[in-house]
Amino acid sequence: MQRFSALTVAREICRFFALLAPLALAGAQALAADAPRLGGELVFAVGETPPSFDGHRETTFAMIHPLAPHYSTLLRFDPHNYPKIVGDLAESWSFSRDGLTATFKIRKGVKFHDGTALTAHDVKATYDKIIFPPEGVASARKASYAMVAKVEAPDDLTVVFRLKNIAASFLANLASPWNFVYSAEKLKKDPRWYEKNVLGSGPFMFVEYAPGSHWIGKKNPQYYMPGRPYLDGYRAVFIRDTAPRVAAVRSGQAAVEFRGFNPAARDDVVKSLGDKAVVQESPWACNLMVAINNEKKPFNDPRVRRALNLAIDRNEASKALSRISVMKYIGGLYRPGSEFATAPAELNKLPGFGKDINAARNEARRLLKEAGVAEGFSFVLKNRNVREPYEVTGVFVVDQWRKIGLNVTHMPQEGGPYFNDFRQGNYDTGIDFTCEFMDEPDLYLLKYLSSDKSPINYSRYKDPMIDEYYDRQSRMLDIKDRLPLLRQIEKRVFVEQNYQFPILWWQRIVPHSHRLKGWKIGPSHYVNQDLRDVWLAQ
Amino acid sequence: MGRYIAKRLLLMIPTLLGVAALVFFMLRVAPGDIVELKYAGSGTFAPKEAIERERAQLGLDKPLAQQFALWIAGVARFDFGRSMWTGRPITEEIKIRLELSLQLAVMATIVAILIAIPCGTVAALKQDTWVDYLVRTFAIGGLAIPSFWLGIIIILGFLILFSWIPPLTFTPFWVDPWTNLSQLIWPALAVGYRYSAMATRMTRSAVLEVLREDYIRTARAKGLWERAVVAKHGLRNALLPIVTVIGLEFAFLIGGLVVTEQVFNLNGIGMLFVESVTRRDYTMTQALVLLVACAFIFMNFLIDLLNAWLDPRIRYQ
Numbered sequence: 001m002q003r004f005s006a007l008t009v010a011r012e013i014c015r016f017f018a019l020l021a022p023l024a025l026a027g028a029q030a031l032a033a034d035a036p037r038l039g040g041e042l043v044f045a046v047g048e049t050p051p052s053f054d055g056h057r058e059t060t061f062a063m064i065h066p067l068a069p070h071y072s073t074l075l076r077f078d079p080h081n082y083p084k085i086v087g088d089l090a091e092s093w094s095f096s097r098d099g100l101t102a103t104f105k106i107r108k109g110v111k112f113h114d115g116t117a118l119t120a121h122d123v124k125a126t127y128d129k130i131i132f133p134p135e136g137v138a139s140a141r142k143a144s145y146a147m148v149a150k151v152e153a154p155d156d157l158t159v160v161f162r163l164k165n166i167a168a169s170f171l172a173n174l175a176s177p178w179n180f181v182y183s184a185e186k187l188k189k190d191p192r193w194y195e196k197n198v199l200g201s202g203p204f205m206f207v208e209y210a211p212g213s214h215w216i217g218k219k220n221p222q223y224y225m226p227g228r229p230y231l232d233g234y235r236a237v238f239i240r241d242t243a244p245r246v247a248a249v250r251s252g253q254a255a256v257e258f259r260g261f262n263p264a265a266r267d268d269v270v271k272s273l274g275d276k277a278v279v280q281e282s283p284w285a286c287n288l289m290v291a292i293n294n295e296k297k298p299f300n301d302p303r304v305r306r307a308l309n310l311a312i313d314r315n316e317a318s319k320a321l322s323r324i325s326v327m328k329y330i331g332g333l334y335r336p337g338s339e340f341a342t343a344p345a346e347l348n349k350l351p352g353f354g355k356d357i358n359a360a361r362n363e364a365r366r367l368l369k370e371a372g373v374a375e376g377f378s379f380v381l382k383n384r385n386v387r388e389p390y391e392v393t394g395v396f397v398v399d400q401w402r403k404i405g406l407n408v409t410h411m412p413q414e415g416g417p418y419f420n421d422f423r424q425g426n427y428d429t430g431i432d433f434t435c436e437f438m439d440e441p442d443l444y445l446l447k448y449l450s451s452d453k454s455p456i457n458y459s460r461y462k463d464p465m466i467d468e469y470y471d472r473q474s475r476m477l478d479i480k481d482r483l484p485l486l487r488q489i490e491k492r493v494f495v496e497q498n499y500q501f502p503i504l505w506w507q508r509i510v511p512h513s514h515r516l517k518g519w520k521i522g523p524s525h526y527v528n529q530d531l532r533d534v535w536l537a538q
Numbered sequence: 539m540g541r542y543i544a545k546r547l548l549l550m551i552p553t554l555l556g557v558a559a560l561v562f563f564m565l566r567v568a569p570g571d572i573v574e575l576k577y578a579g580s581g582t583f584a585p586k587e588a589i590e591r592e593r594a595q596l597g598l599d600k601p602l603a604q605q606f607a608l609w610i611a612g613v614a615r616f617d618f619g620r621s622m623w624t625g626r627p628i629t630e631e632i633k634i635r636l637e638l639s640l641q642l643a644v645m646a647t648i649v650a651i652l653i654a655i656p657c658g659t660v661a662a663l664k665q666d667t668w669v670d671y672l673v674r675t676f677a678i679g680g681l682a683i684p685s686f687w688l689g690i691i692i693i694l695g696f697l698i699l700f701s702w703i704p705p706l707t708f709t710p711f712w713v714d715p716w717t718n719l720s721q722l723i724w725p726a727l728a729v730g731y732r733y734s735a736m737a738t739r740m741t742r743s744a745v746l747e748v749l750r751e752d753y754i755r756t757a758r759a760k761g762l763w764e765r766a767v768v769a770k771h772g773l774r775n776a777l778l779p780i781v782t783v784i785g786l787e788f789a790f791l792i793g794g795l796v797v798t799e800q801v802f803n804l805n806g807i808g809m810l811f812v813e814s815v816t817r818r819d820y821t822m823t824q825a826l827v828l829l830v831a832c833a834f835i836f837m838n839f840l841i842d843l844l845n846a847w848l849d850p851r852i853r854y855q
Contacts, residue, residue: 211631
């Protein structure tokens with residue numbers, strides 16, 4: 001029998017642990033890499049400057065990206081589980097039995113950056129400004145809250161919304177990233193104070209804004225969430241042109257550009273940064289669509305409009321345009337992949353979405369002939385003079401319509417004349433767009449309501465059936481009840497009338513530095529921009 | 539001379555008034571509306587009453603003549619009003635950008651002078667030799683190559699070779715000279731090259747003309763060193779057209795480097811100009827046009843004074 005001395009045993013034990021040590025170290029490093037690291041300044045690029053600092057009046061990402069980190073909202077979308085709604089300032093909420101009263105409990109101990117307490121009265125004042133703006137105060141999303149009769153704050157920690165009717169989109173609208181909670185005191189003194197000033201309760205405090213150059217925020221040490229934010233601060237650098245913006249991310253001077261790049265820019269970044277680049281991609285709640293002037297001959301004839309829809313090969317569009325632009329997903333009126341989207345098998349049955357493009361184009365030619373539109377009929381497609389994705393899509397659409405014998409001129413325009421012409425009805429057809437912060441039919445369908453009900457419907461038609469279906473579905477809380485009506489609206493748009501129709505939905509592509517952690521891409525570039533969960537790895 | 543200066547300064551007023559009227563009415567003729575642009579930018583619903591209210595707040599609902607009168611009255615008090623897009627005072631918006639544009643213009647001018655005068659002079663002295671052909675090719679290259687393209691090549695070169703680009707934001711020279719110069723030297727070189735091309739050709743022509751003059755022959759006959767003949771007698775007399783070209787080009791650099799500023803992401807007057815026109819920010823565009831007009835008028839005036847100093851034969855009554 002072999003005997004082991006104490007020394008031998010000790011030696012063997014040491015050798016065992018020596019073998020284990022590198023494994024343990026690697027494991028610890030891996031764990032450390034996943035654990036949020038405190039400190040650092042995040043530098044990110046933004047493609048435009050904010051027109052004002054007021055989230056309630058603005059509609060551009062150029063405001064949201066630099067300013068959202070300064071503010072809290074009542075509710076928010078769970079950044080890691082979109083579209084789940086969670087509380088931000090609201091700790092909890094409940095609805096009355098009849099669904100017409102929503103009561104929110106506000107967190108205790110939240111402070112504005114100037115040290116004053118944030119209470120339910122500030123939330124009430126904020127929503128009064130959004131829903132019932134005083135004279136001279138602009139509120140871009142007021143109409144989304146038409147269901148609200150009144151907002152009350154019976155005590156410092158309770159906000160009550162009294163509704164006129166049940167509305168499916170009510171809670172989601174309260175999670176809007178634009179609904180920054182403002183100080184009631186500031187609003188009382190000057191309801192337009194927030195257009196030029198910043199005072200929030202968010203994870204970051206305002207430091208500096210150099211117009212046209214950069215925006216700086218620093219960590220809020222009094223933020224209500226312990227341990228957050230992880231970053232010491234952030235710097236948003238305004239870079240208008242795409243090429244220098246891509247160059248900024250490629251060189252590592254900017255960690256990310258949150259809105260998104262096209263595929264070529266993504267590839268450039270990946271080529272430059274190699275394994276130091278991470279690419280996140282997601283379907284985007286934005287699309288380009290064809291707007292048709294329904295008041296103008298021959299576009300007032302549904303057969304002509306249907307022909308224009310049938311002529312477009314969306315499958316080919318997806319393949320070709322997704323290589324050079326963010327246009328990618330084939331979908332109907334609702335973002336493909338969302339809970340409201342029509343399943344591909346059903347969508348393929350709708351005009352313009354079938355697989356047999358030759359049959360569709362033959363049908364289109366037949367319809368044009370039947371409607372008395374001569375071969376070579378000329379008209380204009382107006383568009384924004386933004387190369388990608390607008391102009392490239394316009395070129396594609398013009399090519400598709402030429403295949404059914406139409407002679408179309410593509411006319412890219414500067415922003416001013418473009419919006420002017422659309423509003424005045426001074427166009428034949430045009431490329432229009434929609435970009436929403438959430439998958440909510442109430443928002444997507446605003447474009448399709450009768451033009452006397454919806455100022456963003458440039459196609460100049462009235463359809464009481466669509467208006468009625470819209471009102472009915474917006475009052476249904478159960479998605480199972482809403483879906484049949486949403487399908488009816490889609491059928492009305494694509495099968496029966498073709499007033500206007502989407503071409504493709506976008507793909508959001510965000511390549512960024514591997515050091516950027518804690519940020520997850522979502523279908524909206526407006527959401528999840530408060531940076532409170534973001535941290536920088538070594 | 540004092541009367542001449544006073545007369546020139548007074549003449550600025552009707553010139554600027556004419557420019558002001560022209561830009562004011564031309565802007566309003568162009569289709570599009572700043573309020574529509576602000577609201578419709580992302581395709582979101584914008585209520586009609588909000589748009590009308592905003593227009594009223596910006597004074598766009600008043601008659602044109604009234605708008606013009608109010609604006610001119612403000613300009614006379616050096617109050618250019620507020621930007622219709624941001625609501626911030628225009629003087630503040632311009633001041634932030636003017637420093638960068640001025641520094642870039644000065645640096646580009648220095649680059650141009652350092653290249654143009656020696657190269658142009660040498661080319662003139664070595665006319666029809668390989669030196670002359672080299673300088674002329676270099677100058678033609680500068681005229682043919684757009685400065686923004688050169689800027690793109692510089693940026694791409696740095697990016698591909700060194701994974702580096704110039705700093706993204708402007709740091710004033712007195713805060714951090716190294717960061718300041720590492721941002722602005724590259725656009726200064728890109729712009730200065732083109733700028734130097736014109737000045738080089740002008741220098742060469744002017745020196746060639748002067749070198750044929752009798753007083754140059756006399757200077758050489760007197761036994762002066764060639765360097766003294768060229769520098770003291772030749773170049774001094776050739777400077778008048780060179781100064782004119784350089785001076786006018788300097789004025790253009792204030793607000794004229796639109797594409798170069800985009801390429802290098804410089805927050806300068808050129809970029810502000812493009813943005814204000816695109817956004818239909820009338821007040822800002824008007825103020826910037828007046829600024830550039832002032833720059834041209836002032837540079838013209840300065841050139842005339844400089845010419846009078848360089849050439850004592852010129853006397854302004």
